[in-house]
Amino acid sequence: MRRIIIICEGPTEQSFCKNVLEPYFFQKGYILQYPLIKHSHGGIVKWDILKKQVHLHLLEKDVFVTTLIDYYGIYPKYGFPRWDEAQQILDKNTRMDFIEQSLSSDILDEYRHRFIPYMQLHEFEGLLFCDKDIFNRTFPKTDIIGKDELDSVFIEFENPELINETKETSPSHRLKRIINGYNKVVYGCILAEEIGIVKMRNKCLRFNHWISLLEHLG
16 A cells, blocks of 8 residues: 655644544555654744655655645744745745745655645644534534634635634634634544545645645555
C-alpha cells in the first residue's frame, strides 16, 4: 500500500487525520501517518525547522509527505519563503497557491515530487462550518449559546474556508462563542466525524483539491 505522511500543526488536525482521513484513504489503498510538528510537539514553527522535518520524512523511500497547517497564525517572523510577496496577492485562494508553490520550490529537487504542501485557509476549524444541522443534532440547545452568530456564518459564507482570520472572527474563536464549553480537540473531532469528508469536499474547494491530489499520487 502507498504511504502518506501528513505533518499536523496540532492535536486537532492529528485527531482529524486519525478519525476522518485515515479510514477514507485506507479504503483507497493508502496508509496514513500523521505526526505532529516535532520541534514544538504541536504548534507552528519557523519554516527552516519545518523544512528539516519534511526532508527527514522524505528520506524514506516510496513515501509522500504533505502538511496540514493553518494559514491563520503564521507571521513574517516564521520565515516562510516569499511570504511578504504572497501578502500582496489579494485573492486568498491564489495567495495560498503561491505560498504552497514557494514551499515546494524550497525542497531539494530530488525529493520535491513527493512533497505536497497544503495550508488550510484560514484554519482547520473552517471545515466544521459545512452543515448547520450537524450543530443542532450534536449539541443540546442549551449549549448553543451563539445561535444568532451560527446562523449569520452560514448566511455570509457559502464556502466556509473563507471565514476570515482575525482573532475575533476566525472559525475557532467563533466556535468558542457559539458552543458553551467548546473544547478544540474533542468537539472538533465530533463535528468533523458527523459532517464527514464528502460534505467537506463539496463545500470547501481548496480542501477538496488537496484530497484529490492525495488520491492520485504515484
